[in-house]
Amino acid sequence: MSTPRPGDGPFEPDGVDWQPVSPRLATARLATTAIVLGVPLLAAAVTAVLTGATWVWAFPAAIAVLGLWIAVLVPRQVRAIGYAERADDLLIRKGIVFRSMVVVPYGRMQYVDVQAGPLGRAFGIAQVQLHTASPGTDAAIDGLPPQEAARLRDQLASRGEARLAGL
Numbered sequence: 001m002s003t004p005r006p007g008d009g010p011f012e013p014d015g016v017d018w019q020p021v022s023p024r025l026a027t028a029r030l031a032t033t034a035i036v037l038g039v040p041l042l043a044a045a046v047t048a049v050l051t052g053a054t055w056v057w058a059f060p061a062a063i064a065v066l067g068l069w070i071a072v073l074v075p076r077q078v079r080a081i082g083y084a085e086r087a088d089d090l091l092i093r094k095g096i097v098f099r100s101m102v103v104v105p106y107g108r109m110q111y112v113d114v115q116a117g118p119l120g121r122a123f124g125i126a127q128v129q130l131h132t133a134s135p136g137t138d139a140a141i142d143g144l145p146p147q148e149a150a151r152l153r154d155q156l157a158s159r160g161e162a163r164l165a166g167l
Contacts, residue, residue, distance in 0.1 A: 016086070041060055077096060092139060108134075125144060
């Protein structure tokens with residue numbers, strides 16, 4: 001797959017300086033995967049050992065292959081996530097195969113949340129969630145260091161208030 005270039009279709013507008021998210025997001029997602037797949041892998045391996053049938057090893061092998069696939073895919077997915085603050089709007093992009101870019105005008109923002117669950121706090125990352133009048137807007141930036149999440153929240157809230165005051 002080729003590296004995106006400036007002006008490369010609708011997902012790479014000219015003159016946009018994309019900010020990446022923290023690589024710790026990949027570590028957190030891989031830890032979640034290890035937890036979710038570890039229990040079935042262990043159960044399948046114990047079952048294969050106890051039954052003694054060779055064909056039963058297909059189940060733990062399939063789970064292990066799935067885990068390896070996820071281990072390769074997740075870091076690439078995290079590197080594809082980025083955001084850019086422009087004069088009038090915020091751009092959020094994500095995806096490798098199924099790419100998406102969300103453009104949120106500052107004047108449409110109603111409020112901005114910062115969230116961090118137990119796993120996020122353990123890995124030192126947070127999520128910034130933008131809320132607009134449209135319930136279908138998927139405007140969230142996951143995997144930001146807490147200081148950057150707080151700065152972005154304050155910056156977006158202040159820009160949103162300034163745009164609303166001008167209406």
